Amino acid sequence: MRRPSIKRRLTMGIGILMMLIMLVGSFAIYDTTRDSLYGQLDDTLKTSLALQATEVEIVGNVLLNDWLEDLKNDPFRSRREYVSVWDLSTGEIVKSPALGRLDLPKLPGDPANIMIETVRLTDGTKLRAAGIQLLPTLDGEGEVDRVKLLVPEDHPQLMVFALETKAVDQALNRLLVVLAIVLLASVLISFLAGNFLIETSLKPIANLEERLEKIEADDAHGLFEMPKTFPLELTGLAEKYRDLLLRISKVRLRERDFSANAAHELRTPLAGILATLEQTLLMDRSPEEYRKRLNAALGITEGMRTLVDRLMWLSKLQNRTVKILSAEVNVNALIEERFAILEPKIESRNLIVQRISEGEDLTVISDHSLLSIIIANLLQNAVSHSEEGTIIRIEVSSKRGGKVVISNEVKDRKLPDMERIFEPFYTEDEAHSDAGHSGIGLALCKAVEAVLDLRLEVHGEHDGLFVSSIYFPEV
Amino acid sequence: MRVLLVEDYTPLREAIVEACEQAGYAVDASGTGDEGLWFARNHCYDVIILDLMLPKVNGLQILMDLRKLGRGVPVIVASARDSLEDRIAGLDAGADDYLVKPFALKELLARIRAQTRKTYEKKASLVEVGDLKVNLTSKRVHRNGEEISLTSREYSLLEYLAFRSGEVVTRQDIWDHVYNYYDDASSNAVDVYIGYLRKKLGGGEAAGSYIQTRRGQGYLLEFSEK
Numbered sequence: 001m002r003r004p005s006i007k008r009r010l011t012m013g014i015g016i017l018m019m020l021i022m023l024v025g026s027f028a029i030y031d032t033t034r035d036s037l038y039g040q041l042d043d044t045l046k047t048s049l050a051l052q053a054t055e056v057e058i059v060g061n062v063l064l065n066d067w068l069e070d071l072k073n074d075p076f077r078s079r080r081e082y083v084s085v086w087d088l089s090t091g092e093i094v095k096s097p098a099l100g101r102l103d104l105p106k107l108p109g110d111p112a113n114i115m116i117e118t119v120r121l122t123d124g125t126k127l128r129a130a131g132i133q134l135l136p137t138l139d140g141e142g143e144v145d146r147v148k149l150l151v152p153e154d155h156p157q158l159m160v161f162a163l164e165t166k167a168v169d170q171a172l173n174r175l176l177v178v179l180a181i182v183l184l185a186s187v188l189i190s191f192l193a194g195n196f197l198i199e200t201s202l203k204p205i206a207n208l209e210e211r212l213e214k215i216e217a218d219d220a221h222g223l224f225e226m227p228k229t230f231p232l233e234l235t236g237l238a239e240k241y242r243d244l245l246l247r248i249s250k251v252r253l254r255e256r257d258f259s260a261n262a263a264h265e266l267r268t269p270l271a272g273i274l275a276t277l278e279q280t281l282l283m284d285r286s287p288e289e290y291r292k293r294l295n296a297a298l299g300i301t302e303g304m305r306t307l308v309d310r311l312m313w314l315s316k317l318q319n320r321t322v323k324i325l326s327a328e329v330n331v332n333a334l335i336e337e338r339f340a341i342l343e344p345k346i347e348s349r350n351l352i353v354q355r356i357s358e359g360e361d362l363t364v365i366s367d368h369s370l371l372s373i374i375i376a377n378l379l380q381n382a383v384s385h386s387e388e389g390t391i392i393r394i395e396v397s398s399k400r401g402g403k404v405v406i407s408n409e410v411k412d413r414k415l416p417d418m419e420r421i422f423e424p425f426y427t428e429d430e431a432h433s434d435a436g437h438s439g440i441g442l443a444l445c446k447a448v449e450a451v452l453d454l455r456l457e458v459h460g461e462h463d464g465l466f467v468s469s470i471y472f473p474e475v
Numbered sequence: 476m477r478v479l480l481v482e483d484y485t486p487l488r489e490a491i492v493e494a495c496e497q498a499g500y501a502v503d504a505s506g507t508g509d510e511g512l513w514f515a516r517n518h519c520y521d522v523i524i525l526d527l528m529l530p531k532v533n534g535l536q537i538l539m540d541l542r543k544l545g546r547g548v549p550v551i552v553a554s555a556r557d558s559l560e561d562r563i564a565g566l567d568a569g570a571d572d573y574l575v576k577p578f579a580l581k582e583l584l585a586r587i588r589a590q591t592r593k594t595y596e597k598k599a600s601l602v603e604v605g606d607l608k609v610n611l612t613s614k615r616v617h618r619n620g621e622e623i624s625l626t627s628r629e630y631s632l633l634e635y636l637a638f639r640s641g642e643v644v645t646r647q648d649i650w651d652h653v654y655n656y657y658d659d660a661s662s663n664a665v666d667v668y669i670g671y672l673r674k675k676l677g678g679g680e681a682a683g684s685y686i687q688t689r690r691g692q693g694y695l696l697e698f699s700e701k
Contacts, residue, residue, distance in 0.1 A: 260556055264528055267555035268484045271577035275490030278580045282497070300486050 007198050014194035019187045026179040033175055037168045038128065042116050045130040048081070049114060049161040053132060056085060056157050057139045058150045063087065064139075065094045072097065082127055082162040089155050104160045107131025118165065126169065129162035204231050208238060215245070254423065261425030261439070265307055269300045276300070310440045313373070314424065317447035324367045324451060331362040331375070331404060332396055338376045342383050350389040358397035362404070364472045370448045374456065375404070377441035378468045382408040385466070401474035405467060413464025421458060422446040476521040476591050476635065477501040477652045481511030481537065482553070483529050487576075491524065494580040499614055499631045500587070501655040508532030515541055519651040520548050522590045524583070527554040527565065535568050542569035549590035553578065588612065595638035602637040604696055607676065607685055609637040623675055628653070632668050633676075636686065636696035645693040669694060 055067035065085060071078045083096040084104040095103075102121045109115030109132045116130045135152040207227075226238060280293040316322045339346075339353065346353060364371075382392045386408040395405040410416075420426045424443035442458075449456040455471040478500045482488040488504055495502045503518065505511040508529035515523055515537060523541075527534035538550055552570040554561065562573045571593075572586050588611055592598065602609045608617045614630055616623045625633065631653045636644060646665045654664075669686060676685050687695045 256558075260558065260561070263557060264555035267557070267576040268487065271553075271555070272484055272486035272490065274577045275487050275494070275580050279490045279493050282494075296486055 007195075007202060010198045011191060011195050015187055015191045018190035018194075019183070022183040022186045026183050030172070030175060030179060034172055037171060038165075041128050041163060041165065041168055042130070045116060045128060045161055045163060046114055048163075049130045049132060049159065050111075052083060052161055053111075053134045053159055054137055056134065056136045056159065058136045058152060058155070059139045061150050063136055063150065063155055068094060068096065080163065082129070082164075084160045086158040087155060088133070088158055104129055104162055106158055107160050108133055108158060119162065126165050127162040128165050128168075129160050131158065131160040133158050201231065204229075204234055208234070212241075258424050262311065265425065266304060269304045269307075272300045273297050273304075307440070310444060314440060314444050314447055317444070317451055320451065322370070322451060324370065326365050326367055329364055329366050329368050329371055331364060331371070331402065332357065333361070334368070334372060334375050335379070335394060335396065335404070338372070338379050341376075342379060345383050346392075349383065349386065351383060351386055352389075352391045354391050354393045356393065356395040358395070358399060360398050362396050362398040362402040362472070364402055364454075365475070366452055366454070366472075370452055371454075373448050374445045374454075374470060377445050378406050378470075381441060381468075382406050382466075385410050387411050387413075387464075402472040404470045406469075407465055407467040410464050410466045415460035415464060415466060418458065418460055476587075476631065476638075477503070477519065477655065478587060479511070479514050479518070479520045479523045480504040481506075481508065481514075481523070481529060481534065482526045483507065484526075491580065491583065494584060495587070496627070498584050498587075499627050499634065501631065501653055501658070503656045506530075508534065508537055512537045512540060514656065515546070515548070516544065518656065521594060521652060522587050523548055523550045524587070525550055525552050525570070527552060527556055527561070535564065538565070538568045538570060549594055551583070551586055551590060553583065591638065597638060602640060604637065604640050604685060609633060611637075618676060625672070625675060628668060629672050629675065632665075633672055633696075636694065640696045643689050643692045643695045648693070 052067045055065065055070065057064045057066055067083065067085075071081060071083070078097045080098065081096055082098045082104060084099065085094045086092070086106065087094075102123060102125075104121075104127075105117075105119055107115040107117060107129060109130070111132055111134070114130050114132050116128065119127050119129045121127065134157050136150075136155055136157060138152060226235065226242075230238065276293055276297045280290065280297075285293070313322075379394075386392055387410065390409040392406070392408045395403075395407075397403050417426070422442050422445075423439075425439040426443070427439040445456055453473055455473075456469070457471070458466070458468045460466055476499070478495050480488060480491055480495070480502060482491065482504070483506045485506065488506060492502050492504045500521075503514050503520075505514055509531040511525070511529065512532055514520075525534045525537060529537075534552060534554070538552070541548065541550070549571040550569065551572040551574055552565040553574045553576060554565065555576040556562075556565075557575040562575075565573050571590060574583060574586060588600065592600065592611065597611070600611045602611065606619050610616070611634065614634075616625055616630070616633060632649065635649060635652050639648075649665045669688075673686055685696060687697060689695055
């Protein structure tokens with residue numbers, strides 16, 4: 001499918017708009033000029049007709065067309081002026097020499113409302129004609145006594161006066177040609193100028209393209225700087241694009257870190273297994289020694305299995321492929337159950353656990369296994385990261401839906417980076433394979449939070465107190 | 476030869492230490508970056524095996540710190556990070572070699588040997604001093620075609636002298652390159668082992684022709700006929 005082009009659209013738009021404007025303008029000019037020229041012609045016709053009308057006279061008992069004598073005496077006018085006068089009482093017709101055998105149509109206007117029309121003679125000559133009905137004028141009053149006078153009212157006349165429109169039409173044709181040339185030239189110029197302006201305006205987009213091309217896929221620092229000359233209209237789009245690239249870059253970086261960390265977490269114990277077994281087979285050993293070394297390899301394998309299980313859980317939770325089995329869960333009992341597992345470590349680290357219960361036991365409708373993941377990880381983190389001999393405080397409340405708050409004083413009062421704490425494999429130190437903490441726990445908790453109806457929050461306090469809270473919704 | 480291993484994963488660290496010691500190297504091992512850096516800064520090593528993702532101070536920082544101090548000790552990075560960027564970063568930071576986990580211990584040992592040969596400018600893995608032949612790969616010593624059985628410490632001492640054959644080697648040099656940080660040897664331990672070695676290389680006058688004592692300076696492994 002052909003993609004819409006801004007340049008093509010703008011060029012076509014400007015061209016068509018310009019053509020329309022020019023067409024309307026040209027039409028207006030042509031029409032005005034035409035009206036003006038024909039108006040002038042009509043004025044001439046009216047003036048001439050009024051003058052000629054006085055030249056139909058009654059002298060004694062004779063009706064005279066003096067205008068004809070005038071015409072015959074003026075060769076220029078006799079060729080140019082077309083006049084016909086009908087005596088409506090007798091039906092006689094008097095024509096100017098220019099008409100010859102041709103006839104003008106009757107135009108029965110009156111002096112107050114002269115009838116004007118464009119007519120075409122049978123030989124094709126185009127004329128502008130004006131006509132009025134009139135009464136002859138009386139002349140020769142001195143001869144009243146001698147001759148019996150004709151009465152004008154008995155001899156109504158119809159006079160039609162016409163002039164050729166050739167000169168006006170030629171002028172109008174010339175104007176039409178000029179206007180057509182101007183219109184075509186204007187449209188062409190507007191196309192070219194529009195094209196140039198659009199190309200100049202769109203140049204920053206091409207520059208943007210070049211800049212984007214230069215950015216490496218993994219290079220978060222290679223993001224383009226906005227030049228000062230960048231058009232205002234494109235700044236918003238470019239900024240949004242830059243922000244998007246930055247976000248993608250961050251996600252890519254996180255993904256890369258995740259892969260690298262996962263590789264590290266799996267490769268290091270694998271290297272441990274390989275090295276242990278290689279050393280075991282290097283020489284003959286006692287059965288006891290073999291057992292000891294194979295157990296060591298087995299221990300590492302167990303650790304790897306746990307990690308793989310956790311990664312699988314994380315993947316399932318993130319892809320929402322975990323089936324949630326909701327049931328009534330006693331959170332207090334769940335905490336005690338998980339604490340029992342951690343008891344040896346709590347003792348070895350001389351930790352004191354303070355339990356504070358508000359109200360009855362907290363019972364919620366949730367998935368027991370998934371909720372266990374959160375509780376177990378939060379408790380294990382509290383036990384592992386507490387300063388030796390300090391207090392772990394667990395507050396369980398069944399009020400307003402219920403909440404669990406676990407707080408502990410972290411080692412050396414060095415709080416973790418709260419912005420990154422839920423990232424998979426995030427730990428204070430880069431290395432964690434030996435400490436039994438892969439940095440998956442809190443990421444797993446966050447993934448569980450997304451599928452269960454609860455809220456998980458962590459925050460640090462100024463005295464090195466790390467607080468993690470689970471809030472359950474009110475039913 | 477003395478090796479420093481900085482690796483935080485205990486099972487792997489223990490296996491590498493064992494393999495290196497069996498290969499006759501004196502090994503100092505550390506599980507944290509800060510301790511590893513302390514060892515590297517304050518002791519002489521022929522090779523350092525360095526993990527990158529370490530607690531406290533990471534491997535790249537250790538590497539850059541050492542190079543900034545002008546320490547040219549060969550460093551083999553042994554890391555689970557296998558991307559091209561990681562390998563380039565490691566080598567650019569001053570590593571001499573980069574080994575991706577998991578690896579075979581045999582390969583690691585071969586790389587340690589390659590680095591030590593490079594340090595002492597021995598391109599072949601066989602050092603010959605007169606009719607004495609020291610095979611750096613098989614760790615076997617022959618004289619006149621006959622194999623001489625040596626203890627690990629005796630071999631280490633001979634190997635170090637063989638690497639520096641033709642040069643006078645001080646007792647301190649031997650101490651720095653043949654013993655590890657935790658070896659609690661008496662002050663004349665070097666002399667004692669030189670004595671053992673002389674005896675095994677042939678004894679009496681004949682042995683004296685390989686390891687010569689330069690009074691007030693040290694020892695010299697050089698063949699001289701009597």
